[in-house]
Amino acid sequence: MNLEEHAGFIWLIVAALLAITELLVPGVYLTFVALGSAATGVLALLFPELGLVGQLISFAAWSTVAVLIGKRWYNTNPIPSADPDLNNRAARMIGQSVTVVEPLVGGSGRVRVGDGEWPAQGPDLAAGERARIVEVRGGVVMVEAVKAISID
Known part of the structure; x- marks a missing residue:
């Protein structure tokens, strides 16, 4: 052959x-x-x-x-997805509530995201306070304070 x-x-x-x-x-x-x-x-x-x-x-x-x-x-012609941020970890973190583990002083500190700690920037916050992720820039999460709701 x-x-x-x-x-x-x-x-x-x-x-x-x-x-x-x-x-x-x-x-x-x-x-x-x-x-x-x-x-x-x-x-x-x-x-x-x-x-x-x-x-x-x-x-x-x-x-x-x-x-x-x-x-x-x-x-x-992108394929529509039920979860467009599936492989974008930074985008998935936006809006998450996190706990400050190292006080944010002068705009810098660390927060707990899931089971890990991330460097964070935002307003001065004490350890243990809650914050919300509003942005992620190059491995640093930008946070804002979460207002505590008081029940009177």
Whole structure:
């Protein structure tokens, strides 16, 4: 069996395997490579004289074109999410109520966020007081005092 005679079918089989793998392990990246492989398979069937080097160049070119088109598509048509801040830890912290663990004096101190301590900036607050995160800048949380509610 001569592999050069069946190169087009081999590229199409690789494309199918990549597409199946994408379905089993989603990540949207193998789809574009599968498209490059499929395009190369079709070209190899239409132009058997393309040769291995030409096929590899075709595969690289079509895969790159598919990735660029896919990237543009996803940038202009973002997938809606129920939790858009899922992977943005800083954005998820905004609005959280925290406890001052190291007094904020002169605008700086430390607060407990979840199970960790973070450097904080905000109004002067004593240890044990409650604060609310209003912003996160480069690993420092900006806080505001939480007004205590008194029940008379």
